Amino acid sequence: MKAYAMIAPNKTGWIEKPKPICGPLDAICRPLALASCTSDVHTVWENALGNRTNLTLGHEGVGEIVEVGNLVKDFKKGDRVLVPAITPDWGSREAQGGYSVHSGGMLGGWKFSNIKDGMFAEFFHVNEADANLALVPEGMDLGVATMLSDMLPTGFHGAELANIGFGDTVCVIGIGPVGLMAVRGASLRGASKIYAVGSRQNCITVAKAYGATDIISYKNGKISEQILKATNGEGVDRVIIAGGTVDTFEEAVKMLKAGGYIGNVNYLGEGDYIKIPRVDWGVGMGHKHIVGGLMFGGRLRVEKLASLVTSGRVDPSLLITHRFKGMDKIEEMLFLMRDKPADLIKPVTIIEW
Numbered sequence: 001m002k003a004y005a006m007i008a009p010n011k012t013g014w015i016e017k018p019k020p021i022c023g024p025l026d027a028i029c030r031p032l033a034l035a036s037c038t039s040d041v042h043t044v045w046e047n048a049l050g051n052r053t054n055l056t057l058g059h060e061g062v063g064e065i066v067e068v069g070n071l072v073k074d075f076k077k078g079d080r081v082l083v084p085a086i087t088p089d090w091g092s093r094e095a096q097g098g099y100s101v102h103s104g105g106m107l108g109g110w111k112f113s114n115i116k117d118g119m120f121a122e123f124f125h126v127n128e129a130d131a132n133l134a135l136v137p138e139g140m141d142l143g144v145a146t147m148l149s150d151m152l153p154t155g156f157h158g159a160e161l162a163n164i165g166f167g168d169t170v171c172v173i174g175i176g177p178v179g180l181m182a183v184r185g186a187s188l189r190g191a192s193k194i195y196a197v198g199s200r201q202n203c204i205t206v207a208k209a210y211g212a213t214d215i216i217s218y219k220n221g222k223i224s225e226q227i228l229k230a231t232n233g234e235g236v237d238r239v240i241i242a243g244g245t246v247d248t249f250e251e252a253v254k255m256l257k258a259g260g261y262i263g264n265v266n267y268l269g270e271g272d273y274i275k276i277p278r279v280d281w282g283v284g285m286g287h288k289h290i291v292g293g294l295m296f297g298g299r300l301r302v303e304k305l306a307s308l309v310t311s312g313r314v315d316p317s318l319l320i321t322h323r324f325k326g327m328d329k330i331e332e333m334l335f336l337m338r339d340k341p342a343d344l345i346k347p348v349t350i351i352e353w
Helices: 038-045 142-147 151-161 177-188 201-210 223-230 248-255 299-310 327-339
Strands: 002-008 011-016 027-035 060-068 080-083 124-126 169-173 193-197 214-216 236-241 256-264 289-292 320-325 346-350
Touching (some): 002 327, 027 142, 038 327, 060 124, 151 299, 169 177, 177 236, 248 256, 320 327
Parallel strands (some): 169 193, 193 214, 256 289, 320 346
């Protein structure tokens, strides 16, 4: 089969690979829609996961099942399925301990284009189909469905990690597609004031549509100073980091109230250490919580998130700025995410078989 792969660091292209083999609990799918992600960029051009060779890329997609294992109960050939980017091993010790995303070791639930071949191919493999897949709701746009793989669940997990409650003031740092979903997640969890940090006009427009009350631009100076000024020196109750670098944590700690939470869902592709300002962290005793986590996968979670879409509570279509048709557009999508033109939020391609 054809697959679009990371051939080596800084090198991608189409290669031939064997069609994946279906285990008794598993499913083989062909893609119906695919999206590229900044994580792919980190993997290929920043060597963030270490050296990978001939690894099929892609972890965001919607599929049609072409084969299921003989122990799969709830899915069959021909089903159109939502495919979370995170597909844990649900019988693992880590899953039993409440952290399925780390099954088999830290970040072990993130399999696609990390520890096994991803979705940018004519066929892809899904482990434990009954636990990791969900049916595409009737009538759901395939591009929107693709946002349920990663963008929506990751952004919403940022709101969960930040422990947002009714009336909290929140700053969302970075309003790319994940940050935009974090804005919506913060709004749904009851935030009263949402400061969205970004500068691109199309992202600002969507952030406001999702519930952002104020826009902060890093071009106007340190964001922590702008937040402190806007809050009369008090800072915010919660911070979600959905963009930036290892240095962004310094700004987040400075703008956070004592007892507050920082929820990080930003993939840190570069840098060895995170900087925490000693005094602003209460010399280690300010009860300023810093929590970073990979979004949870699983059938139940993606079904619940899909219900937010079908009920009209979340509209991920606002994220999609570029729509393509055909597998031959995968490379163009990937390079768009690498180069990030001003009009880009998220690209998708629909596959017609």
